[in-house]
Amino acid sequence: VTSAIAPVRWEHDRLVLLDQRLLPAQELERVYGRWEDVADAIRTLAVRGAPAIGVAAAFGVVLAARTSTAMTFGALAADLDVAFKGLAGTRPTAVNLFWALDRMRRALESLTDRPLDEVRARLLKEAQAILDEDVAANRALGEHGAALVPGRARILTHCNAGALATAGYGTALGVVRSAHTQGKVAWLWVDETRPVMQGSRLTAWECVRDGIPHRLIADVAAASLMARGEVDLVVTGADRIAANGDTANKIGTYALAVLARHHGVPFYIAAPYSTIDPTLPSGAHIPIEERDPGEVRRVGDRPTAPEGSPVYNPAFDVTPATLISAIITERGVVRPPYRFSEGG
């Protein structure tokens, strides 16, 4: 299965994003010419998924360089500094965002005092490389992960770690795609992933589009499936992996890891190496974003709770490394104990 879904693209000197807030009802692409609008798209989840927001932010820097009226390298760098900070301030948890911005900043610094046209061209090349490498990493980790999947597997995933969450193909869903190509997937259990419903809205949409057999469940139904032996493995993506393997991912991931352990089901994380943050010794140091209470009080514009009810709405949780059977990256499958270092 090769996925033609390209949620983040550079076309005619503009960034094109598939607006993920409208899926599955509507497939609408938006065209971005200003970095401020890209930052807003990241903040409001028009584009989401750790690798995808890294790629989008990199192109945000490209747009900032192109819209800057600076005439000197110093003035351009000052303008870009504003963009770097604005893009970095959109979402706190996924490290790929900071990784991609760091890479763009290093590219910029390597071009000090070069002609501005060359700087702009090289920044575009760097963003395009980040995108291309992400797709390649996903395909590689998909192959590595598929080797862990038994025949006729019933796989459970959470949230969307698919083509939509990346530059294409997907991480957890990349593993599923590769295993499906090898004829090993009976079906994928897709959980809804409240409150933003990336499972039912996005992962199910990818499955329908690419012909991956799947069954949708409410998040709360996963445990009884495991109790009945109907889940052979769980695989999810990641937003940040600490040096010891503790992994932040979409809220609800930790519950699945505990449930998987209780039922003897393997629990895998699939993510590109850019998701690893070796500067953090453990998951306790990963900042967890809290989002708008409205995400829980409403679905779309339909109220599902009293407006007067206080809400606690963390977007991520941390799964301790001890509950993770293996971490699948483009470099291969890593088993515990995990010890990720800055040297890679």
Next chain:
Amino acid sequence: VTSAIAPVRWEHDRLVLLDQRLLPAQELERVYGRWEDVADAIRTLAVRGAPAIGVAAAFGVVLAARTSTAMTFGALAADLDVAFKGLAGTRPTAVNLFWALDRMRRALESLTDRPLDEVRARLLKEAQAILDEDVAANRALGEHGAALVPGRARILTHCNAGALATAGYGTALGVVRSAHTQGKVAWLWVDETRPVMQGSRLTAWECVRDGIPHRLIADVAAASLMARGEVDLVVTGADRIAANGDTANKIGTYALAVLARHHGVPFYIAAPYSTIDPTLPSGAHIPIEERDPGEVRRVGDRPTAPEGSPVYNPAFDVTPATLISAIITERGVVRPPYRFSEGG
């Protein structure tokens, strides 16, 4: 805290139900004069909650007796037989429904060949007794359960086992109400309870109405709260309890029980004795209702998944007795091992 919420009432020779499908946006009472409409109200969740559907079904039998044009006891019994079967066929899991209908049937049989006016009056009296006894049972089990609650407790509940799920006051939420009256509740964690959202729509509504401090969360957030030590106990209702203590309740209850065990948090079931089905040796024998895929594919009329995605939508799961710290009934607190017998 005494709750004035009376979701099932007999008034002016009619059954009055608060339509729970419309909460929290709208508080609408519907008046029922025909048993067939009561059956439909149970099937479509206008009234829900194991004790509440038992009470509603009992009044359905009363309405069937009143609308019957039978002139002899035999003809009336034949008409009522149709109503008994129709009401029993609405929902399969909650045993209180069958318990209440059995009780109405025994009342009918004790009146064989009595004048039909007397039969009708006595059936009404029996239904009213079922309702009154349910409220009394809830208040008693609320007191028993409150004794298990420590001071400044942060309690997690699932679904709605409140006044709305019963004839009034509530089972799990009855425990919370009693503990709150004693000043022991810091706050109640209310989870949404996808797909029908009885937590956010109904339990949060009861909390707002009765001034019970609460915080709403997505179902998937419970695990990380437990990991951070922010849940002191879990208490839920039940739809059917087998002789060995295995308990069917709203889908998602089992996951909370596994998570509670993993984190060393006490997990309690609160239910009236009418929820116990001593004829079933274990939870493996409890029939689990599967409901319309549309409940998962949509919220209200808003699509949240592709129409082409297959759905698995069980309404209940079974929590094994080994994960239940205690079962709270109106007769007191029962600890494992559970051995419920027909004699009570």
